[in-house]
Amino acid sequence: MKTVAEMLRAKAQAAVHSVGPDTLVLDAVKLLAEKGIGALLVLKQGRLVGIVSERDYVRKIxxxxxxxxxxxxxxxxTSEVVTVGPRDSLQFCMQLMTDRHLRHLPVxxxxxxxxxxSIGDLVKHTIAEQAGLIQQLEQYIRGEHP
Incomplete structure (x- = not known):
């Protein structure tokens, strides 16, 4: 199973969007809509201090x-942010997201x-991995050994 570091290297879009804790909610919602994303990291002096999602907006505003x-x-x-490290496995991330009902994991x-x-990153990876495995099995069945 791949690691978080491998996944980050393979991601087409590596941009991480963030706001400061004093940003107005309206400005953050505009940024979410403009970028077509579901969450923003909250940074204060370059340090992760929170995460805000569309869900936070709906529930708290x-x-x-x-x-x-x-x-x-x-x-x-949300100020108690669950994070992962670059050496963590994608399997661990999927389990963490499932158990904690998370859609985003800062690294x-x-x-x-x-x-x-994001949960979308992990789903895309899982689908691609399964498609590759199916292709290998089909080649094996047809007698096409690499």
Whole structure:
């Protein structure tokens, strides 16, 4: 099974989008929409201090009828961020996401943010891996040995 580091190297889009804790919620929501992403990392002086997702917005702004114009990201972000390291396996990441109901996993090495994995990244990898295995099995059945 591949590691997180291998997955990050293979990702076509390596950009990690972030905001500061004092960013207005409305500005963060605009960034989510503009980039077509589901979560933003919250950084303060270059350090990961939280994560904010569309789910946070819906649950903490819309459902509580607060204003996105006057609320700051620090008011709605998840501050206990679950992270993984570059040596962790993708199997471990999938299990962690399943158990903790997560859609995004920041990747941290030696205290520094180095990337972000989404559930979509892991699903794409799993599908590609299974397709490759099916192709190998079909070749074996047909007697086409590499």
């Amino acid at each position: 819309e459902l509580l009828q607060r204003s996105a114009f006057g609320s700051k990201i620090s008011e709605i972000m 941290v090495a030696e205290g520094e943010l180095i990337g972000l994995l």
